[in-house]
Structure formats: structure tokens, C-alpha cells
Amino acid sequence: MALEAMAPRPSSSSTRDTVDALIYGHIKRKNPCLLLEMFSMEKCRALESNDHNLKPDLLKTMWKNYRIQKRNAPKPNPKLDATKNLPEPKEERKESWKTDWMHGRFCRLKDPTKRVDLAIFHHFKAKLDFKALEELFDEDTSKEYEKLVEKIDVPRIERMLALHLLEALKPENRKHVMIFKCRLCKKDIKETGKALERHIGVHEDIPSYCFIEECDKHFRSYMALNVHIIRDHDLRAPEMNSTQYYRLQVAKMEYSRKASDFSDRYFPPESFVRFDDRKKKDVQKLEDPTCHECGEFIRDPRSRRSHVATHLGLTAKCVVEDCDSVLSHASLQTSHLTNVHKRKVNSLSEKELYAHKKRKVEFNKQMKEEVPKFFPIRTALKEESD
Known part of the structure; x- marks a missing residue:
């Protein structure tokens, strides 16, 4: 059986239905009187059916999975400074979506109830559904969450759900490579080795500086730097001296860390397409x-x-x-x-x-x-x- 049939990519409509059911279940347990204010009678009947198929604490479980995934991403290492004593790029783009690295502040919120409520607040705020916000949150809570949303990059419920579903598919497909579709160029990329990281370097300029004496070139990615060192300096890792090898490893780790900042832009969980139908080769x-x-x-x-x-x-x-x-x-x-x-x-x-x-x-x-x-x-x- 083809793996596409075994592990189909959830449709946008089924994802929306699941998200609605998650919110419906949360409101039903917290304040059931609000259900008919939020949804029509017909919608409530459909969501009630979907809610029975979902675990009561699925929203909290989704957050835990999301937190673990982001916690495992590369972190800055102050002992390793790839750009020490090297010129900085002329311009450094400062984009608001990068200010909260990998949703770090959201993941560090200690109160699980507050995390879920904030995710729901963000969900309705993004939809500009102010009526729902008024029904669900009192004035003081709304003001508090409004301030939090301004400084915290809250992941969408759809994104946490996509990651949760993907993690559930991995165990039975561990011998197969995952395929993601780049959100910018729509190219399918297999998650083999550092393929996703390499592709991010196609769209983003993450400077990697040559460390060979009297060479002042820099490149958009670590991979391009490595090719330059092999091709133009005729030097491979096993032949490097201690200083050169150290700088190469620092450049590699720094590129990996910086590229991970862009992973949610180009390859978020919802960009998963399918598992490759061919198994990974393992000699x-x-x-x-x-x-x-x-x-x-x-x-x-x-x-x-x-x-x-x-x-x-x-x-x-x-x-x-x-x-x-x-x-x-x-x-x-x-x-x-x-x-x-x-x-x-x-x-x-x-x-x-x-x-x-x-x-x-x-x-x-x-x-x-x-x-x-x-x-x-x-x-x-x-x-x-x-």
C-alpha cells in the first residue's frame, strides 16, 4: 500500500473542523452556557460529534509536544562565536516575527491553563472575531492577553495540531523519509541529512565567512562556504589544522542555529506533504x-x-x-x-x-x-x- 494512503496530509477543511472541535470542547468544559453564543445549533451538533473523538486534554498535550520540539532546537552557545573578529553584514534585517525566537516565550509560560487560554485568545484575535473574545474573556483578562500577544509570538492552534498529528505518524513510518513543501517556492524537499537547512540557505542570507588567511569572502550558507574551501583552497576537513577545523565546526553550528530561526517560516509542521514510499537505505x-x-x-x-x-x-x-x-x-x-x-x-x-x-x-x-x-x-x- 502506498504511504500516501497510509499517511495522507490533512486537508485544510478537516484541520479547521478539528480546531473548532478543540475549542468547542474547551468551552464546553469551562463554560457550556457560551456554546450557543459561539456556534449555531447545527454547528454545535456537528462539533459535539467531533468532540467525542478527541481526548479532553488534547490542547494541553499539543502544547507539550510543541514545547518539546522547540526545546530540542539548536540554542546559541556563547563559547562558540563564528563571527568573532569578523566584519558584520552591511545590513541586518530586523523582522518582528523573529523577535520571539521559536515561540520561546510562549513555551516558557508556566500555567498550562493560561497557555491554552492565550492560544484561544490569539486564535479569535487573528480571525478578528471580537464577539467571541467578549464572550470568552472578561475585560481585565483581555487587556492582560492583549499585552502578552504584543510581546509573545503565540503559535496558531492549527500549527500545534499539525505538529501533534505529524509526531503521531512518525513511529509507524520511522523507516521512511518525510517530505515537506517549502512555503515560499513550493518545492518538495526530503528531510534527509540537513536538506531542509540547506534549502533555507537558498532563500535566506545567513553569512558564513571564510576563515582561511587572506581570504575575505563570505557566503549565504555554511554549505556554500564548505564548497568554496574545498574548491578554491583545495582543503578538506581531515587535512585542516586545529584552528581551521575549529572555525569550520563553529561556522557549521552557527549556521544550523541561525537557520533554525527560519524553520517555521519555510517548513512549519503544516508544510508536511507525505512520507516517501521508499524506505531509508541502511547498509x-x-x-x-x-x-x-x-x-x-x-x-x-x-x-x-x-x-x-x-x-x-x-x-x-x-x-x-x-x-x-x-x-x-x-x-x-x-x-x-x-x-x-x-x-x-x-x-x-x-x-x-x-x-x-x-x-x-x-x-x-x-x-x-x-x-x-x-x-x-x-x-x-x-x-x-x-
Whole structure:
């Protein structure tokens, strides 16, 4: 069965009906006397039917999902300054929609009832339905919410609903790539790797400055910068010195953070189109999960690499200065940073990050050569048996 049939994109009319049912249910539980003031008798009958199919606390659940999603977005890291000592662009656009980064102030409101009420206030205010506002909110509350809406970027209920529905579809379609339609150019973009971020760079100028000596060029995106460094300076990440590699990673992280500011403009949840009907390719899934050296069955591909490193007797000293810990192998460095040092890779110093990069490149190269010896590709095994 095609996935489009399994996971159709909700129509605008069905979304509106669901939003109306959510508001109907909220008012019914809060002040049922207002229902006939808000909706016609015929509309109430239809919404009553829809309301029975919705969970009573769905509005609060939608907010929680939205908050979690935004909390996981990249945050500024004061220790990493990609533009330090570099010229600023001549003009920096200041747009009101960006003032409340990723709806952050709305997500930080502590009172769940207030969050829901504010979302409903914003919903009717956007529709210019002043009669509904008068029925639902007293004068003092309206004034309070009016002030909040002026300084808080409140997400539309339709957007929170779209995200909620999308999150519900993900578990059963985790092996399939999501496809979104850019709100500006209407191009379908598959969410593979950093494809959405790269596309944002097509429409937005997010300056990424070249850090090679005597080169003062800057580009609209990190990807364009990376191409420039490879093509014009004949320099790739594994060949960079510690300073160059550090600046490259800082540029990458800063671009990712700034591009995320624009994600809701170009690829909001409601721009989801469908899941790709082809499954994601995963070569590691083709590996025989049984170790040919010791016979141990290991399901997780990442654990297989750790297993091979143990067979090879690989060890690695922690890259953090003044730490004498010796790890059983390099792939444990990230978890060691988190569990022991309470740090992340992007908080490493220039010297530490360079050591981590070299270790990672060497480890991955070694695993590429050694893993097939312990966990061969199944197709190769089948050909041998034939």
C-alpha cells in the first residue's frame, strides 16, 4: 500500500473542523452556557460529534509536544562565536516575527491553563472575531492577553495540531523519509541529512565567512562556504589544522542555529506533504549480526563497532586536558564527555576538538576496514554459500 494512503496530509477543511472541535470542547468544559453564543445549533451538533473523538486534554498535550520540539532546537552557545573578529553584514534585517525566537516565550509560560487560554485568545484575535473574545474573556483578562500577544509570538492552534498529528505518524513510518513543501517556492524537499537547512540557505542570507588567511569572502550558507574551501583552497576537513577545523565546526553550528530561526517560516509542521514510499537505505542493516570471531549476536550496528574495537584491543585517552582516563575505544569519547565531564562536543576547546576529530577520523577509517571481517554483509555470505 502506498504511504500516501497510509499517511495522507490533512486537508485544510478537516484541520479547521478539528480546531473548532478543540475549542468547542474547551468551552464546553469551562463554560457550556457560551456554546450557543459561539456556534449555531447545527454547528454545535456537528462539533459535539467531533468532540467525542478527541481526548479532553488534547490542547494541553499539543502544547507539550510543541514545547518539546522547540526545546530540542539548536540554542546559541556563547563559547562558540563564528563571527568573532569578523566584519558584520552591511545590513541586518530586523523582522518582528523573529523577535520571539521559536515561540520561546510562549513555551516558557508556566500555567498550562493560561497557555491554552492565550492560544484561544490569539486564535479569535487573528480571525478578528471580537464577539467571541467578549464572550470568552472578561475585560481585565483581555487587556492582560492583549499585552502578552504584543510581546509573545503565540503559535496558531492549527500549527500545534499539525505538529501533534505529524509526531503521531512518525513511529509507524520511522523507516521512511518525510517530505515537506517549502512555503515560499513550493518545492518538495526530503528531510534527509540537513536538506531542509540547506534549502533555507537558498532563500535566506545567513553569512558564513571564510576563515582561511587572506581570504575575505563570505557566503549565504555554511554549505556554500564548505564548497568554496574545498574548491578554491583545495582543503578538506581531515587535512585542516586545529584552528581551521575549529572555525569550520563553529561556522557549521552557527549556521544550523541561525537557520533554525527560519524553520517555521519555510517548513512549519503544516508544510508536511507525505512520507516517501521508499524506505531509508541502511547498509549496516545488511551486516550479519553474528560476530565471526566469537559468535556473539549483536543487533545494534553501533554496538558492533564497539565490539570490533574490543576485539582489536583499541584504547584511547580522553581528549579533555587534565583528564587521565583511558577509554576502551574512541567511540566512547562522547558518552564519557556527557557522563563524566558533563560536557558536549561543541564545548571542547580548539585543541581538544581537533584531537577528537583526528581520533574520530582514524577510528571510522579503521572500522570501515575491520567491521566487514567480523560482521560481513549478508549478500556476500549468500554468494559464498551459492
